Amino acid sequence: MATAVGGVIAGGGSAGAAGRSGPLGLADYRLVNLAHVNDPDRTNVYPGDPAFTLTTVTTVPEHGFYLQYVQQGEHTGTHWGAPSHFNEGQPHADELDAEDLFLPAVKIDVRERTARDADYEVSVADLQRWEQRHGRIPNEAAVVLWTGWEERWGTEAFFNFDADGVMHQPGFSLAAVQWLVDTGRLGRRGALGTDTFSPESALDAEYRVSKLLYREHRISLEVLANLAELPPTGAHILVGGTINRRGSGSPASIYAFVPKR
Numbered sequence: 001m002a003t004a005v006g007g008v009i010a011g012g013g014s015a016g017a018a019g020r021s022g023p024l025g026l027a028d029y030r031l032v033n034l035a036h037v038n039d040p041d042r043t044n045v046y047p048g049d050p051a052f053t054l055t056t057v058t059t060v061p062e063h064g065f066y067l068q069y070v071q072q073g074e075h076t077g078t079h080w081g082a083p084s085h086f087n088e089g090q091p092h093a094d095e096l097d098a099e100d101l102f103l104p105a106v107k108i109d110v111r112e113r114t115a116r117d118a119d120y121e122v123s124v125a126d127l128q129r130w131e132q133r134h135g136r137i138p139n140e141a142a143v144v145l146w147t148g149w150e151e152r153w154g155t156e157a158f159f160n161f162d163a164d165g166v167m168h169q170p171g172f173s174l175a176a177v178q179w180l181v182d183t184g185r186l187g188r189r190g191a192l193g194t195d196t197f198s199p200e201s202a203l204d205a206e207y208r209v210s211k212l213l214y215r216e217h218r219i220s221l222e223v224l225a226n227l228a229e230l231p232p233t234g235a236h237i238l239v240g241g242t243i244n245r246r247g248s249g250s251p252a253s254i255y256a257f258v259p260k261r
Contacts, residue, residue: 044197
């Protein structure tokens with residue numbers, strides 16, 4: 001991972017944050033935390049997933065050290081998903097490369113659209129309009145949707161159930177993800193990110209977007225936080241978390257390397 005980070009930083013641009021020429025160094029970046037605190041009192045658990053509990057096992061006064069017992073699913077809270085999550089024969093968490101977890105990142109702000117339509121699906125035209133303004137999405141990038149759903153975290157509004165118990169959350173359209181794959185923007189590696197439960201809209205009961213995404217070494221980044229701090233372009237995302245044997249992903253610490261302005 002150090003090799004991957006060093007290679008990106010070395011080729012990170014022609015001017016540092018202070019305007020000097022030459023490649024950026026680590027001092028020219030700031031770290032932004034893109035993960036919610038893993039708190040069972042606030043964490044919205046996806047319907048049907050295991051309950052999330054933290055139990056104090058030992059305390060300093062009684063045992064000399066403090067320890068909690070964590071019970072949760074691999075996709076609890078802010079997390080990343082491995083290709084095996086939806087597809088047989090695709091890599092598990094422990095079969096990915098370190099470089100699969102360190103990616104150039106772009107942010108697509110769709111908050112105005114999702115405020116009007118909770119089932120909004122980002123289209124190819126949306127992505128092309130974004131590129132007209134910000135430039136081409138890099139190959140093998142993490143393409144992150146900022147839907148505004150993170151503001152609902154820890155409340156029933158995050159689920160956004162209707163009167164019939166159907167959940168409504170926005171996401172990528174299948175056509176948009178197919179375009180990202182066909183054009184190399186999602187290549188052998190890459191990611192779809194979102195501040196909702198899943199990269200597809202909640203109405204996609206077949207998880208078609210996830211099944212397309214989770215091939216090769218591509219991953220998902222879900223239930224992201226602090227996306228106001230992630231710029232539209234120029235950042236890189238580093239994904240951490242427990243690497244379980246044959247894991248489908250992991251609750252995650254996700255950080256953005258953001259160039260200082």
